[in-house]
Amino acid sequence: MLAAGDFTDRHSRPDPSIPRVLTLLSFVLEKLVARNNTLADDLSQQINGLSCGSAGIGKSLDVFHGMRRPSISIPNYLERLYKYTDCSPSCFVVGYVYIDRLLHKHPDSLVLSLNVHRLLVTSVMVASKMLDDVHYNNAFYARVGGVSNAELNKLELELLFLLDFGVTVSSRDFESYCFHLEKENLQNRACRRIERPLLVLNAVDDVPEIPENAESNSLPPRISEAALSSSLPQIVD
DSSP: OOOOOOOOOTTTTTTSOOHHHHHHHHHHHHHHHHHHHHHHHHHHHHHHHHOOOOOOOOOOTTOOOOSSSOOOOOHHHHHHHHHHHHHOTTTHHHHHHHHHHHHHHHHTTOOOOOTTTHHHHHHHHHHHHHSSOOOHHHHHHHHHHSSHHHHHHHHHHHHHTTTTTTTOOHHHHHHHHHHHHHHHTTTTSOOOOOOOSSOOOOOOSSSOOTTOOOOOSSSSOOOOOHHHHHOOOOOOO
16 A cells, blocks of 8 residues: 655645545544554454464455555545546545445444555455546556556455445445434534435436547546656555
């Protein structure tokens, strides 16, 4: 994943344009990860203290685990995804829906500091394919997310199968998750409302197909390899 570091690029959006949903989502995820990290440590201690025990963490999300915790924070990582991929703010809410669905389908699994970044880049990318008329391909998301293209392809397939390909989100569910994020933050800080989109797609058929390697004037502006390489921190395990 990514190492820490500041990055600027003339193609990235200015900080004032960062949507409030990133702040709300960052707060909720940081709170969840901190709690789960503590729980995972406690479970590990229990397992180490037993010669034969059944305590443990589910294996469903193992493919998303890195070897070590990335040094880039969740807020900075979400901001990075938004700045460089040009995906709509709604993609972050829908990506959060996917992560929550994973946890409901596989309740013995935990979102931890070792897997949250890979879960985010994968879920946001899939959400972008569902919601946005145009989107970057997997290779570009991999460069921005700090993983290899092959790994992101694998993560995407794993996410889809873990969700049983349930990647559509109704308008009612979307509003419900927006309300949840706002409520969580309201309990801890001043209320910040999420910008609602004009439309949330309800069916896969409503989304126009865009080939992975398609070149079109309607596609987002390309960032040159040199510019992107110079702005991205190095990938680590």
